[in-house]
Amino acid sequence: MIETDAELLKQVLAGAEDAFTALYRRRQGGVYRFALQMTGSTAIAEDVTQEAFLALLLHGTRYDEARGTVASFLYGIARNLVLRRLDRRAWAEIEIDDDCAATDDLLEDLTRRESIEQVRQAVLSLPPVFREVIVLCDLQDSSYEEAAMSLDCPVGTVRSRLNRGRAMLARKLRGVACAGRSIECSPKIS
Amino acid sequence: MQSEDFLAAALRKLAEQDREREAPDAVEARVVQAFRQRQVHRKWRNRIGWSLAAAAALTAVFLAGVHQGTPPARYVAPAHGVPTKPPQLAVANPPVTEVPDAEAAAPVKARRPPLAQPAQPQSREVVTQFFPLVDVAPPFERGELLRVTVPASTMRKVGLPVNEDRLSEPVYADVLVGQEGLARAIRFVSYEQ
Numbered sequence: 001m002i003e004t005d006a007e008l009l010k011q012v013l014a015g016a017e018d019a020f021t022a023l024y025r026r027r028q029g030g031v032y033r034f035a036l037q038m039t040g041s042t043a044i045a046e047d048v049t050q051e052a053f054l055a056l057l058l059h060g061t062r063y064d065e066a067r068g069t070v071a072s073f074l075y076g077i078a079r080n081l082v083l084r085r086l087d088r089r090a091w092a093e094i095e096i097d098d099d100c101a102a103t104d105d106l107l108e109d110l111t112r113r114e115s116i117e118q119v120r121q122a123v124l125s126l127p128p129v130f131r132e133v134i135v136l137c138d139l140q141d142s143s144y145e146e147a148a149m150s151l152d153c154p155v156g157t158v159r160s161r162l163n164r165g166r167a168m169l170a171r172k173l174r175g176v177a178c179a180g181r182s183i184e185c186s187p188k189i190s
Numbered sequence: 191m192q193s194e195d196f197l198a199a200a201l202r203k204l205a206e207q208d209r210e211r212e213a214p215d216a217v218e219a220r221v222v223q224a225f226r227q228r229q230v231h232r233k234w235r236n237r238i239g240w241s242l243a244a245a246a247a248l249t250a251v252f253l254a255g256v257h258q259g260t261p262p263a264r265y266v267a268p269a270h271g272v273p274t275k276p277p278q279l280a281v282a283n284p285p286v287t288e289v290p291d292a293e294a295a296a297p298v299k300a301r302r303p304p305l306a307q308p309a310q311p312q313s314r315e316v317v318t319q320f321f322p323l324v325d326v327a328p329p330f331e332r333g334e335l336l337r338v339t340v341p342a343s344t345m346r347k348v349g350l351p352v353n354e355d356r357l358s359e360p361v362y363a364d365v366l367v368g369q370e371g372l373a374r375a376i377r378f379v380s381y382e383q
Contacts, residue, residue: 032213
């Protein structure tokens with residue numbers, strides 16, 4: 001029978017190395033990818049993964065199964081570790097224009113060119129407060145509820161940040177697509 | 191709507207590309223090594239905790255024997271009538287400034303335990319913070335604070351500086367024992383004039 005993360009964590013806190021190894025192998029990939037997609041640095045992602053699991057050993061007793069999954073708890077730890085490494089000034093929310101939606105054809109063009117790395121760079125260029133919801137919900141397949149627990153904020157905040165983050169991302173990708181086609185992409189003025 | 195689909199497709203491709211990326215094996219080795227070290231440290235701390243609890247229990251038994259036939263030591267509120275809550279002490283807490291008559295009549299050696307640092311009547315008690323002896327413990331409901339003497343080397347084991355040549359000297363310590371009998375924390379006591 002496969003044990004749940006919560007069951008494994010209980011065993012870990014009681015000192016079971018097998019349980020710790022099992023939990024690590026099950027969850028390290030997600031934590032590593034989250035840190036990598038948030039920072040773009042494999043070195044930082046490795047450090048964050050290591051520190052997140054050590055922090056789980058120290059603070060695992062604070063985990064409350066009623067509040068969410070162990071994975072969300074781990075993402076929350078990893079998020080705090082990433083936050084320390086990012087410029088805190090960049091963490092502040094910024095306002096975005098309302099008319100920043102990308103045009104369909106340009107995004108289609110971008111998709112055709114399969115510029116995955118450009119998408120990665122566009123995600124990395126988002127302000128962290130929007131980047132983290134994009135990474136969690138769109139790249140890590142976390143539910144809104146799980147993301148809310150990881151980010152320690154209401155579900156409604158996750159939804160609104162996700163909408164704004166996607167809009168900003170679309171605008172950035174439109175810029176990438178424009179650069180690729182060498183055409184001017186200034187917004188229409190009515 | 192179409193732009194949302196394209197955006198979702200772009201993100202999906204990025205997610206798929208990263209799906210197999212994982213932390214290197216070296217990270218697992220380091221994390222597991224840290225886990226093992228922590229377990230060793232934890233076992234050591236538990237052992238110290240149980241040793242202190244045993245020492246505290248022995249001290250309590252010894253003191254109970256010494257004080258047999260005399261009224262149990264009680265906390266006496268200050269004469270000026272400041273309302274003070276009596277502490278929950280299992281044994282008499284040195285320094286004892288007033289000795290009951292029956293106890294005073296007994297020989298000195300039998301009356302008092304051999305304390306390493308006899309408190310002066312006018313001295314002031316100085317205590318350190320409490321140092322936890324267990325990592326994970328059941329919720330604390332009630333407990334007792336036991337005054338014991340331990341080697342000064344115990345202070346070093348919780349990170350306090352001790353001179354090399356004084357490691358074997360006895361020092362006072364208060365051990366907090368929980369309702370389940372587990373020694374949860376320790377603090378060290380000294381006296382200043």
